[in-house]
Amino acid sequence: MVVTITIFQFELNQDETGDIEPEFKNLVSEMPETDTSKKLELNDLITENDKYRLFYNHTTGLDFKKRERMIKNFILGRLKETPYKVLSYYHHEVDESQYLIMALFTLDDDVELYEGVFYLMCEKLGKIFNKLAKSSKTAQVLRGVETEMQNQVKFALFQIERLSNLTKIQKIALVYSNYERMMTLKLLKEGHISRIKLRSLIDRVKKNPNMDIILKPFLEMNIVRRDWARGVHKKETGRIHGEGEYLFLLKDVSLIRVPPKDLMVDMKKHEISKYYFDELNDFYSTYDPFNDLYAESEKLAKIILDPDVFDLLALLNTRAYPVKKLPNVLSNFAQLDDVLKTLQEVGIVKLIHDLEGRQWICVIAEISFLSTFPEFLLPKIKDRSALRWGAIDEASLVSPITPEIAQIALELLESTYYEKIEI
Numbered sequence: 001m002v003v004t005i006t007i008f009q010f011e012l013n014q015d016e017t018g019d020i021e022p023e024f025k026n027l028v029s030e031m032p033e034t035d036t037s038k039k040l041e042l043n044d045l046i047t048e049n050d051k052y053r054l055f056y057n058h059t060t061g062l063d064f065k066k067r068e069r070m071i072k073n074f075i076l077g078r079l080k081e082t083p084y085k086v087l088s089y090y091h092h093e094v095d096e097s098q099y100l101i102m103a104l105f106t107l108d109d110d111v112e113l114y115e116g117v118f119y120l121m122c123e124k125l126g127k128i129f130n131k132l133a134k135s136s137k138t139a140q141v142l143r144g145v146e147t148e149m150q151n152q153v154k155f156a157l158f159q160i161e162r163l164s165n166l167t168k169i170q171k172i173a174l175v176y177s178n179y180e181r182m183m184t185l186k187l188l189k190e191g192h193i194s195r196i197k198l199r200s201l202i203d204r205v206k207k208n209p210n211m212d213i214i215l216k217p218f219l220e221m222n223i224v225r226r227d228w229a230r231g232v233h234k235k236e237t238g239r240i241h242g243e244g245e246y247l248f249l250l251k252d253v254s255l256i257r258v259p260p261k262d263l264m265v266d267m268k269k270h271e272i273s274k275y276y277f278d279e280l281n282d283f284y285s286t287y288d289p290f291n292d293l294y295a296e297s298e299k300l301a302k303i304i305l306d307p308d309v310f311d312l313l314a315l316l317n318t319r320a321y322p323v324k325k326l327p328n329v330l331s332n333f334a335q336l337d338d339v340l341k342t343l344q345e346v347g348i349v350k351l352i353h354d355l356e357g358r359q360w361i362c363v364i365a366e367i368s369f370l371s372t373f374p375e376f377l378l379p380k381i382k383d384r385s386a387l388r389w390g391a392i393d394e395a396s397l398v399s400p401i402t403p404e405i406a407q408i409a410l411e412l413l414e415s416t417y418y419e420k421i422e423i
Contacts, residue, residue: 002114002160003084003104004031004045005153007125010055010098024051024100028146030153032161045104047081055100058090074119076111079104085111089122095133101125103156110213112178114160116302121156125149158331162307168423170310172253172369173301174217180206181214182294188224188249191380192401192409195226195245215247221421223251225412232402242402248409250416252374255300256289257348257365262318267362270320275352276362283347283364299346300367308334309342316349316363323351323359371421377413381406 008024015021029042057075073090084104091099103118105111132145166174175181180202187193187201195211202209218224224247231243259280267276289296304310311329321327323340330336340361343349348367351359385406401409 001106001109001164002032002157003040003106004029004042005103005121005156006030006042006046006101007149007153008051008100008102010100024048024055027099028149028153030150030157032157045082045084046079046086046102050079050081050086051100053080054086054088054102055090058088058100074122076115078107083107085109087111087115087118089118089125091122091126091129093129093133097129097133099125099129103160108213110174110216112180112213113163113174113305116305117156117159117163121152124152128152155331159307163305166305167310168221168421169367169369170304171217171221172223172421173255173304175223175253176255176294176297176301177305178214180209181217182298184214184218185249188247189252189374189376191377191384192246192248192405195247198247218247221253222416222419223253223421224249225416227408227412229402229405229408232404241400242405246405246408248412249374249377250412250419251371251421253372253421254289254293254370255297255304256293256368256370257287257296257300258368259284260317260363260366263316263320263363263366266319272320272352272354272360272362276320276350279350279352279362280364287365289370303342303346303348304367306342307331308339312339313343313348313363313367316361317366320352320360320362323361326361369421369423373417374413377409381409 006029007027009027011023011025013021013023026042031040054075058073075086075088077088078085083106085107087103087105089101091101093099101122103114105114128145128148132141135141175185183202183205184198187198199209199211202211202214215224215226219226226245226247228245229242231240264280267273270276304313308330315321315327315329326336330339340349340351344351348363348365350362350364352362353359381401384401385403
């Protein structure tokens with residue numbers, strides 16, 4: 001869970017003699033409401049040393065190079081002196097003011113899920129900082145800026161809390177919303193893989209990956225199973241081959257668009273029925289998700305992992321509404337125009353005019369999922385079982401497998417053949 005989102009302004013505080021007393025001035029600090037009566041103090045969450053460490057790495061990029069991920073002005077890492085993960089953002093304004101924004105999370109949290117919310121908040125805060133830098137800093141202006149910053153931070157906390165309670169289809173979307181998980185799926189489509197090898201491959205693109213977090217949606221949705229292989233002792237080498245925990249793909253999943261069945265029934269007697277079904281036919285006459293299923297799934301994942309977009313689609317999938325009479329299902333922080341623009345840009349909804357000139361919001365594509373039996377794994381199991389140990393580099397994805405691993409893979413595929421992913 002998120003522990004706090006805090007905005008600091010870095011100030012040198014230089015006196016007349018030229019001496020400086022640098023400090024991180026706390027502008028805004030918000031924490032989610034908890035059931036515990038004990039309120040956490042900010043100084044207990046992050047120390048001065050960690051503040052300076054983050055600031056130093058944002059401005060030099062040295063210490064984080066090997067151990068954490070740094071993208072532009074963002075860092076995803078872990079604090080040294082307190083047990084929290086951190087997402088941080090550095091902003092340097094035209095008037096030389098400097099800001100450090102931090103979101104702290106518990107160590108077992110899937111922080112990558114919240115990166116989009118954090119990035120968007122920081123983008124909006126950057127505009128606020130820029131406005132402040134160019135304005136006369138009167139008391140009224142400063143109060144207004146503080147209120148704007150608080151609203152952005154509160155909205156981010158609200159969105160993060162909603163993302164902590166995902167539906168099943170949103171959990172499938174997690175596979176395509178994260179590069180490491182997409183990489184995991186692609187590797188598993190090449191055949192079962194040991195957890196150690198999978199971690200080493202992902203480590204090449206993200207240092208020290210948390211495999212429990214990466215694998216969580218795969219295991220929760222029963223897309224992947226894990227099992228232990230005892231391995232085989234080879235007298236020629238004196239080594240045990242194939243021992244360890246292995247991951248086995250049971251279902252191949254993706255996100256696709258389908259015609260909204262409930263809405264289609266409702267639209268048959270609607271006054272804009274003809275226009276709606278013309279739009280529907282035009283769209284699906286050219287729609288081919290298999291042209292690039294990864295790209296399509298990735299695009300749709302971002303849509304349904306936005307809580308406001310997801311809530312609006314749940315409403316619109318069963319009925320069309322005039323724009324001006326749409327029930328209010330969005331959060332207080334969201335703008336309907338922005339949400340509709342997003343859905344229009346990706347071709348999920350259309351605005352259709354009736355004879356009186358009213359605009360109706362109509363869903364063209366309902367976001368669903370496709371789950372198929374990974375039949376393509378069967379010949380790969382056979383081929384890899386026939387390979388000789390030592391004939392091919394064991395680091396290769398087509399490395400040999402022991403009869404035990406092949407048997408586990410085939411038994412799992414057989415026993416789960418008729419299983420379905422229920423949403």
